[in-house]
Amino acid sequence: MPPVLDIRFHGNLKDLLHPRHRRPGQVAYTLDRRASIKDIIESLRIPHTEIDRITAGEQDVTLAWVPEEGGRVDVFPLAAPVDPTRPTLLRPETVEAIRFLADVNVGKLATLLRMAGMDTATAPGLDDRGLAEKGAAEGRILLSRNRDLLKRGRVVHGHLVRSQDPREQLAEVLALYDLAGKTRPFSRCLRCNTLLQPVAKAAILHRLQPLTRKYYHHFHICPACRRIYWRGSHRLHMERLLATLGHTDGHH
Numbered sequence: 001m002p003p004v005l006d007i008r009f010h011g012n013l014k015d016l017l018h019p020r021h022r023r024p025g026q027v028a029y030t031l032d033r034r035a036s037i038k039d040i041i042e043s044l045r046i047p048h049t050e051i052d053r054i055t056a057g058e059q060d061v062t063l064a065w066v067p068e069e070g071g072r073v074d075v076f077p078l079a080a081p082v083d084p085t086r087p088t089l090l091r092p093e094t095v096e097a098i099r100f101l102a103d104v105n106v107g108k109l110a111t112l113l114r115m116a117g118m119d120t121a122t123a124p125g126l127d128d129r130g131l132a133e134k135g136a137a138e139g140r141i142l143l144s145r146n147r148d149l150l151k152r153g154r155v156v157h158g159h160l161v162r163s164q165d166p167r168e169q170l171a172e173v174l175a176l177y178d179l180a181g182k183t184r185p186f187s188r189c190l191r192c193n194t195l196l197q198p199v200a201k202a203a204i205l206h207r208l209q210p211l212t213r214k215y216y217h218h219f220h221i222c223p224a225c226r227r228i229y230w231r232g233s234h235r236l237h238m239e240r241l242l243a244t245l246g247h248t249d250g251h252h
């Protein structure tokens, strides 16, 4: 008889398991082939990006650990506040700052993160391999609803976005990385992620619609794509949204 691993999943990792394993959060896994704990856990539907710690008996182990005997393994989720700028046993490779790369399946989340001032790249032309590579090369946290993408070995830091609602997704990400108080609404271009610069009204007057020209006096411009921003209704809407998420706007 091959040995059996008694794998116990903790916290929100249980919700990611197949429904038959979900309630107990426990899987009896038969070791009938040689595989890393990463491969074993991912075969149970949980991307490695969601895991904070793995222990075998009393010992912390890495994702590359290959179990050869039966026994108990505990798998713990990443939980707020997550700080990917500090090394851990599972992720010795850190990022310089909290910056994101958003998959196309969370496109609206990407726009909301930019509205909140978070550095959020997108790359609609890239396939999964390209996205994983870009995230790793640029030290960005990959945000996606695609588990297979996040299972890729090249992905270091990532988050499987749980909610399907963009506003809830924003709350989810801001809470996970403890970004409360770090939001800077409307400091970044929604179209291309570049930091905005103030611009004199006179310099852009020819580009403004009559009502905007009449009622607004303070403008910003994106130095990359030249899009113009002013304090319109969508901006007030965003400030209200951030306020409901418990974030204060210290920027204006």
Ligand SMILES: [Zn+2]
Binding pocket: 189, 190, 191, 192, 193, 194, 222, 223, 224, 225, 226, 227
């Ligand atoms: Zn722009």
